[in-house]
Amino acid sequence: MMDPVPAPESEAELVRRVRELSGRSLGEVAETLGLSVPEHFRHAKGWVGQLLEKALGATASSRAAPDFELLGVEMKTIPIDERGIPQETTFVCTIPLQTVHQTDWEQSRVRKKLARVLWVPIEATRSVPVAERRIGSALLWSPSFEQEQALRGDWEQLAGLIACGDIDSITGHLGTVMQVRPKAANAKARRNVRDEDGLLMTALPRGFYLRISFTREILREHFSLPI
DNA sequence: CCGTGATCATTC
């Protein structure tokens, strides 16, 4: 067993560490941590995120807390193609279907999660073996006023529909920068919910996800990528 | 069992 990497004590230290990882391959970093590298992610979908958490000294594990609790910073790996464009949406958090109606944007999980994010781009070109894929240069980000307004608008619309008991009317098509999609072991999973009249029902668990167009813009602003 | 880490795979 390798010694665990200690939690960074400041944003500056976190940034220094992630800079040292920039340009290194996933295989190299895995080796320093004593981890084996999967051939593909079919049975290891969160592997890259967990690798970077260990490498940087994240503390929250799978709890509903920021990855770097002391700093209030969330870390997100983001798979990018050769042009630097994200290839997947970004999971934000699960939706508390029971209580979302008694919450406002200011108190929402989404706002808290996205208040401070360390984006770590990861080369995700399918033709490159996983172990050879490189870590990009990271970006410590907080939403701009406009970005927060956009997130808030989507959150209010989508949370409003859930509060009305209209959960099953929500599809991934709704939302400009953020969407609601299933977040479950499989399509049969069920969670207790109450509709507007307090009647008990069950529903497929859902989560909030950031659209590619939104994260693409975050990266584009910072790295001046092609439009 | 639930939330977090996401990517896969089918549909559009």
Add this chain to the structure above:
DNA sequence: GAATGATCACGG
């Protein structure tokens, strides 16, 4: 090809 809906592994 892109986007939505489905899915896999793990820690607590």
